[in-house]
Amino acid sequence: MDRPPADIWKEFERNVVSHSAAHHIVAIAELLESRGYARVSDVAKTLNITRGSASLTLKALKQRGFVEEDENRFLRLSEVGESIARAILGKRVLIRRFFTNVLGVPEKTAEVDSCKIEHLVGTGTMRRLDHYLRFLESQDRAVQSFKEAWRSFSASIEEDAPEAPARSPAMGTDAQADLPIDA
Amino acid sequence: MDRPPADIWKEFERNVVSHSAAHHIVAIAELLESRGYARVSDVAKTLNITRGSASLTLKALKQRGFVEEDENRFLRLSEVGESIARAILGKRVLIRRFFTNVLGVPEKTAEVDSCKIEHLVGTGTMRRLDHYLRFLESQDRAVQSFKEAWRSFSASIEEDAPEAPARSPAMGTDAQADLPIDA
């Protein structure tokens, strides 16, 4: 008696860009930043996929107007493409900061987790997370003693919590097998 | 000189279950909970997909040993399937709680966002979020004044922040067009 519109779960695919496309765009942005140029091959190398795959995906991104091409095959980001890249990178940074600085998640884990969800979380939610983190980084006295208290609280729990808890069997052929928290 | 293993971004697909599969499993769990039974059609109705699609996906989940079938076509979850369902639901609840209770994200947004990422976030990260939320719900005096301070801080920002900010043009044929936060 509460299964509402029922289609919320499909919102997963209704994003501006897919996970794959997001990383193609971000790769271009990072390549331009670090090397000054980005070609199809460079994107492919960065993402560890074949040139053929990158070529195809980038063709679609060109058609959608996110990526543009030089007369010499050099890739650029359009206005929109750049704002997408900025948005995704901004979200990633925020999420990582939250995971590592607030929750105390290990670097590596934070990177993987943030990279998985960066393009999926809504802008409104991220704006709020941004404010929250700003607040936590302010000099407010209440914040200071709060962080103090949280540090000792989490330390007291951490003690017997191995980060890589010697996985159990079962779980089929799959890779990492992450789930089970039974919260 | 910093593109590390380069394959982190592919972790996206290396999950125990896909987004779709996750929701099939959760649907079964919720149907069993609310009605006491779950058939292929019920799952399809719940997820708003055709019976054909559900039939196919559930067949795969049976083969992987997450879902089992009655002699009368009634679906159950295996041990593993149930732990997956619990894990996902647990994660969803945690994330929603964080979004709504801490960040102050509107209900609807929190539901959509948490449903998008629930199956993607690692267990270790979620365990830490769990602790954090528990801490925030404790009676610690530092926590109390912190929450007080955060409320007024966020209220002072909220003022001119319409939750549905009259989207701009561009952004092609896509649906919601969420991104741009330019953080």
Add this chain to the structure above:
DNA sequence: AGCATTTGATCGGTATGCCAAACACTGGTT
């Protein structure tokens, strides 16, 4: 100039995940 490499595109092939349509099977009505 001549051959090798790099680059980008294209073409099957695979896998997921959705749809619509066709089919078979069941149980209840009439």
Add this chain to the structure above:
DNA sequence: AACCAGTGTTTGGCATACCGATCAAATGCT
């Protein structure tokens, strides 16, 4: 017995997203 609604499966189609193989064009080396 005839019918029909509900259920589950199968099939073909589409879209995404990867692979490997092949190909043309540009570039590089000797």
